[in-house]
Amino acid sequence: MRKNIVAGNWKMNTTVAEGVELAHQVNAAVEAATDLKCEVIVGVPFTHLTAVKQVLTAVNLAAENCADHVSGAYTGEVSAPMVASTGAQYVILGHSERREYYNETNAMLKTKVDLALEAGLKVIFCCGESLAQRKDGSYFDVIKSELTESLFHLTAEQMANIVIAYEPIWAIGTGETATSDQAEEIHAFIRGLIAEQYGAQIAEDTTILYGGSCKPSNAPELFAKPDIDGGLIGGASLKADSFMGIVTAF
Ligand code: PEP
Numbered sequence: 001m002r003k004n005i006v007a008g009n010w011k012m013n014t015t016v017a018e019g020v021e022l023a024h025q026v027n028a029a030v031e032a033a034t035d036l037k038c039e040v041i042v043g044v045p046f047t048h049l050t051a052v053k054q055v056l057t058a059v060n061l062a063a064e065n066c067a068d069h070v071s072g073a074y075t076g077e078v079s080a081p082m083v084a085s086t087g088a089q090y091v092i093l094g095h096s097e098r099r100e101y102y103n104e105t106n107a108m109l110k111t112k113v114d115l116a117l118e119a120g121l122k123v124i125f126c127c128g129e130s131l132a133q134r135k136d137g138s139y140f141d142v143i144k145s146e147l148t149e150s151l152f153h154l155t156a157e158q159m160a161n162i163v164i165a166y167e168p169i170w171a172i173g174t175g176e177t178a179t180s181d182q183a184e185e186i187h188a189f190i191r192g193l194i195a196e197q198y199g200a201q202i203a204e205d206t207t208i209l210y211g212g213s214c215k216p217s218n219a220p221e222l223f224a225k226p227d228i229d230g231g232l233i234g235g236a237s238l239k240a241d242s243f244m245g246i247v248t249a250f
Contacts, residue, residue: 002207004038004223005163005230006247007062007124008237009092009211012045019048023055025240030058030247037250038230041090042237043124046078049086062090062124065098068111080112080119091116092232094126094150096169106149113150113162122161124232125151126211127190131170139168143186144193152197159198163207164190165232171212173234180221180228183210187227216245223249 014022023042030040043062044052053061063086067077083091093112098104104112109125116123127146129139143166151162166186171178178186187208195203210222211232222228230250236242 002205002229004250005041005207005209006038006243006249007041007043007090007092007163007165007209007230007232008243009043009064009095009232009234010045010048010237011064011097011234013238014045014048016048016051019044020051020055022238022240023048023052023059026243027056027059029240029244033244033248036247038247040247041124043090043092043232046083049083049088053087060090061086061088062092063088063121064092064095066091066093066112066116066119066121068108068115070115080115080121083116084119084121088121090122090124090163092124092126092165094146096126096128096167096172100169106146109150110153113154117154117158117161122163124163124165124209126165126167126232128167128169128172128212134168134170139186140189143190147190147193156198156202159194159202159206163209165209165211166190167211167232173213175213177213177215177218177222178210180218180225183222184225184227187225191227214246216242216249219246219249 041060063083066080094109129142133139191203207229209232214231215236
């Protein structure tokens with residue numbers, strides 16, 4: 001039985017003190033909530049991991065990236081073992097902002113996925129198409145390539161540590177959400193690809209999140225779809241109230 005997850009992606013926002021305060025508020029709200037139907041994760045900047053970890057008791061922690069090397073002369077990089085040593089359980093990989101602004105390719109992400117899993121981290125792996133790809137109809141192929149080239153070399157056991165986030169780039173931070181039917185179509189497609197590669201049981205067990213202008217007002221309709229198992233939340237994760245409005249949307 002797969003689990004529902006709501007994960008925040010703070011991106012490059014908050015100072016350490018602000019981040020600790022936000023994490024504290026989210027953690028307190030999650031602790032106080034009864035009958036929550038999802039795991040809650042906050043994805044925070046590298047600088048915040050250790051301090052935020054100290055205030056989390058009911059919420060899991062993610063980094064937003066990790067290096068494509070384990071250690072060595074890579075000034076400014078942060079490796080998967082370093083992330084794991086902070087106590088974080090997850091790393092977000094393949095976000096469209098990393099693909100677009102930092103030239104992350106499917107091949108590079110394959111390496112990052114391997115290193116993250118070797119370090120004992122679970123991976124929230126992002127995929128999704130641009131507006132042009134949505135319009136020209138190539139989006140199924142784009143998503144298939146992203147998954148095939150970065151994930152489908154993994155063993156079935158390793159796939160148990162992968163969460164997939166479908167994030168149409170045209171919906172990220174734009175206020176424009178995919179309709180629940182558009183999102184469900186892609187989530188079902190992704191689950192079908194996993195079934196072809198790994199069999200029906202692993203496909204059933206894989207958590208697939210939606211990301212792109214998800215907020216308390218649209219989360220219930222999205223999360224009601226059979227193949228949408230929660231959300232990866234950008235803007236709305238920066239305030240405890242709006243994030244909790246999504247966490248409690250199931
Ligand atoms: C994201 O960046 O992962 C995201 C979904 O952002 P937003 O919720 O702000 O669209």
